[in-house]
Amino acid sequence: MTLTSIQVDVEVRDRLKAIADASNTSIKQVVARMAAQTMTPAELAERQARGRAAMATNGVVVDDDPADPDRRAAEAFWAGLEGDKP
Incomplete structure (x- = not known):
């Protein structure tokens, strides 16, 4: 796999470094995980x-209409799938 560089602001780099350090990983792995997710x-x-x-x-x-009368039923359906109470 060919490696490349990405230019980011110092603040972004520092934040990525802090995230990487907190999870005992590298900035490369943090960025790869973010891209995958x-x-x-x-x-x-x-x-x-x-x-x-x-x-x-x-x-x-x-x-697609937010005023759709089935919206509450859909929200209840998804809540049920996710184990939440509607």
């Missing part, structure tokens, strides 16, 4: 599509 817009859209498909399978259809 952060979704791209395409990944977010795909996750949203999968979520909508899962809800539709359970009879809940949510429109």
